Amino acid sequence: MFADYSMSELGAIFAMQGFAGLILFSVFVLMALGLAIIFGQMGVINMAHGEFMILGAYVTYLTSNVFADYMPALFGTYFFVAMLLAFLASGALGLLVEWSLIRHLYKRPLDTLLATWGLSLILQQTYRSVFGAREVGVSIPDWMMGSLPLTDLIEIPINGIFVMVLAVSISAAVYVMMFRSTWGKQVRAINQNRVMAGAVGINTEWTDRLTFGIGCGVAGVAGSAFTMIGSTGPTAGQLYIVDTFLVVVFGGAGSLLGTIASAFSISQAQSIMEFFLSGSMAKVLTLLVVVGILMIRPQGLFSLKLRK
Amino acid sequence: MQSSAFMSRKEIIGFAILAALIFLVLPAVLDNFRLNLFGKYLTYAFVAVGLALCWGAGGILSLGQGVFFGLGGYCMAMFLKLEASTPENTAIQSTPGIPDFMDWNQLTELPWWWEPFYSLPLALLAVVAVPVMFAFVIGVAMFTRRVGGVYFAIITQAFAAIMTILIIGQQGYTGGVNGITDLRTLMGWDIRTDEAKTILYFVNGALLFAVLLIAQYVRKSKLGRLLIAMRDQEDRVRFSGYNVANFKIFIFCLGAAFAGIGGAMFTLQVGFMSPTLVGIVPSIEMVIFCAVGGRLSILGAVYGALLVNWAKTSLSESFPELWLLGLGGLFIAVVMFFPNGLAGVWSEKIEPRLLALFSKKKPDTSAPDGAPAE
Amino acid sequence: MSNENSDNKVNGVSRRAVLAGGTALTASLFMPKNLRAQDFATADINTTGLAVTDDTVTIGILHSVTGTMAISETGSVQAEKLAIEQINAQGGILGRKIEYIQEDGASDWPTFAEKARKLLVNDKVASVMGCWTSASRKAVLPVFEQHNGFLYYPTFYEGLEQSPNVIYTGQEATQQIIAGLDWVNQTKGAKSFYLLGSDYIWPRTSNKIARKHIENFMEDCKVVGEEYYPLGHTQFNSVINKIRLRKPDVIYAIVVGGSNVAFYKQLKAAGIDPTEEGPIVLTISVTEDEIRGIGGENIEGSYACMKYFQSLENENNIAFVKAFKEMWGEDIVIGDVTQAAYLGPWLWKAAVEKAGSFDVDKVREASPGIELTTAPEGYVKVHENHHLWSKTRVGRAQADGQYEVVFETAELVEPDPFPEGYQ
């Protein structure tokens, strides 16, 4: 396979392939962070996670249209506004959903799975009624498309860099919120002992709502970012759900670090296998390996051994 | 004193009503086309009954039941496809005598693992055995390591995804995204005619009742009570000397066997099998059939499968663009307001009123409302 | 139970739109002399109990309105409704207005089979315009053959099929592939090809034909890679790197659905810009419909091989595009399949009038040889094998989402669903 190529070409390809793996890693991190917060910290299985992402994508689409119509001069910067709006929109929907649905189901985790699946159907149909069955084309500012030639041979896609930067900054933000803010302390306290947390004066109800909202908001930002690399349509959210859950579960629920480590290992495995195998088989093998490891080590990669 | 009878009087009446519905009422009031549709819905009821045992009684939620349904259905379809692919029927192919999709994919001979499916007994055995073997492997791996609850649900869902990609990707062997289509005869008997479809409907109904009776037996056996005990206090069961994993594996395999039979009947009645019945979405829908019927009730599961599918068909006929909203709303409503589904509504709301109506005596509704005092 | 469908026999389209479309077309239509219903006794023209009355005839429309395929099938539904409205505005078929019952296949193949059975058995429709994916067609095919229905299937597809109960108004694979490959070889000097597709039967079969043609019929040409990704896959950076490694002259892409959007965006972001020097991107899976989702700026410069582009400049097409936009809105786009779907009702009308009967057997007998001079794509003709003779065209994607036609075959290409030497 490599016989006809010079060393420098091979080096360049491998460098770019490594970079492709990193982009995939960032995509996985973005997908999974919101879910890691919701599932890991609250134990809620949100099957509508993909639909919250797509809401972010649609918000981005609307924002781009508004900018194109009313502020064409500022079009190059609309994406930042769109991400903020996506966070707010998905977050607000998250708060609403928590209030109307999730809070009644905390004691029945498998039922949240069913209810949120119902929610995802409703959201899909709503998107279809509002935006049409067809995918919408989101215009990306020119500066975000195209690639950055590092050497003669190595070219790095700019949107890939953008996704990576975003993944790092959102991870950092979530980390800070989780481990430095009062909210984070409260979330972790509730995760460990809900009754005690309530007893020491933490407003568990509001903290739950906020946690769910923030998780959904992060999903919205991810969806907004994915308009650069993927499609925006009513059913596009479904594509993400299996990968996302596997990343979170594989990392060990409750561990943000685990989620990131798991995103890294799955993305690298998939990206390497994709390079040497056909795409479909690479996907099947990746999923099988992940499921296989989970069978041997059900607690995931990172988890504390605790006294029962 | 405790009764351990196979069926209480109430349950006998319940079975009788369902039997009357399936064998008398539906065939009497429905035309051939609608009857065949209900036959299709009833194949999902097999899965739902299995889920009522696994999930309702045992607390094991599988989001991969479509895999077993599909495996059963594919086993049946492979037999029928081989029968339909006689050298005469496939004379225009470059390799006559093999299924058409293999020929399109440049296969020149039948893969070895298709060979057993020339035999009807082996194919029928495979309908049950293949899903069970699959469930056994998954069950042993997961339950002996005490993977349960949400994790089990997500991993089985991943299996549904893997299976779909595999079937679609290996289209030379499986028919790919099209599935295995154009099935015609079963041992020379044309399964596409109206008479055949009617007969298959009754066969399907009879099999469903066989499955229901097995499920009823399991529920009423000590194993049935153990399942409920495991769902509530797994550790206590373990420290009463039971190997909990074995029981979970058994019930998961039983559910898979039911699903496999349902899949085979689906293939026979609909005339093909395709990966769209294996994936994540159908697997979750099957859970919903069970939830709507009442996850604790095996009869409820049948009604759930009938009702949801009937609603889906008629909603999509009258309001094609709105049925997803209806279905989504149904999911949420069941979970939020009727966690015990139709069976719960029946036994909590309707039945007491009926009883009150029929017996002049005031109904005795004073359920014990708390722990008895010291 | 069977009669709750009257609701969806909709006629809610503005009269103006229909008339405008109708008159525009009349100018170019070869009109048979005005047929009146009383000239044809219902008993004579409908001997098999189809849904034909003294002044109406009912047909079925069977596409996905919901689910993942709704994205693609919407255009077909719109085109079929437009054609029906226009035919009705001209007086219908044998003096009978066409009514339709629309069913939703919900992107689910068993549902397609179920609905097809309902249309044929319960509603006794005279013909069905429907299906999009091969899987849905394969699912309904036994139903149509069993109940002797008649289906007009609009999508370009992999071939390897020829049913007496189906008229294929789209191209089979060779019609779409061979001329395009020859063109890119002869005018662009392309010698090496990287074949890429979504993982299912149409891309695989099409690539198989492409590979055979490249290796057996094109001098010095070779395939340097062939690769498939699961439907819905959204990460193409690895394959883009592989393409870089192999340096093909042509990237032959048959990616479909949401994956398409991801593929072209990532291709552009990776610096493979089809407007500049570098590999040529040639596709057979991206119509104007798909470009809306991808974004014109992301696919600009790529070539697509189709039989129809919205930008075709002939009278038929100008009238068709105008009528379509008046009916469905100014910002709508029309792709290859949409046009093929539009042909369905017209081809059926011509066949019924030639047969002088709605009976499926007579319509089938009359179908081969039916010509349409009014087709937006130009002149088409039904072949003995139930496919259409039509031209193959190559278009180059523009930033505005339209294709600029850069090549068209001089003659109609003969449909050949079982091509010798390509299997």
Add this chain to the structure above:
Amino acid sequence: MNERFILKVEDLTVSFDGFKAVDHLSFYVEPNECRVIIGPNGAGKTTVLDLICGRTKATEGSVVFKNKELLSMREDQIVHAGVGRKFQTPSVYEDLTVFENLELSYPKGHGVFGALAFKRDEKVRARIKDIAETIFLADQLDEKAAFLSHGQKQWLEIGMLLIQDPQLLMLDEPVAGMSVAERKKTAELLNRIIQDRSVIVIEHDMGFVADIATRVTVLHQGKTLSEGTMERVQNDPKVVEVYLGH
């Protein structure tokens, strides 16, 4: 082998991420002995029981019961070897009746197919009735366990152990959370059932301990602090310092 001890715990250690909850612990239990384990919170009392019955896997050491090494056995195998365990919080099957709760513990039909074929014959009924009388629940046989009081649930769980007739019975705080009357009845019950078998009890109530204990082991930070009769332990200055003295 030395037949003097029915249970030999030697060098038992378990660590959770470096924290040694039980630290090279050894103790020996004789047949028919009632051993009470006491110690401050976090001393590792419950963990010791968890280790013996297989709920927690030991890091090192050995637990030999009737010449069988328990550490390599599954929980249900340990039960079949003759070890019964009652949890701290009453764990009964709330959705089942008292009768069914006891029936599930009846030592027959423990395999999958055994359970399927299990028949509720006269012998089973008689035994269940017998046990129900012992645990003061003869009148509640058809009631769902969910409707029992806290104390009754504790009794039911004890009954579920009794029906298995274990040779080693391990009870984790059997009188915790009981009213005075219940406590008295429970003491009476325990005194009756600890005959003819070895028992390990974790308990805080010193009066109760003095009542039933043959020997007492005091745990502190996963290690034995003191061992012997109640009297001896009570007078051990080390014990007074860490436990009784505060």
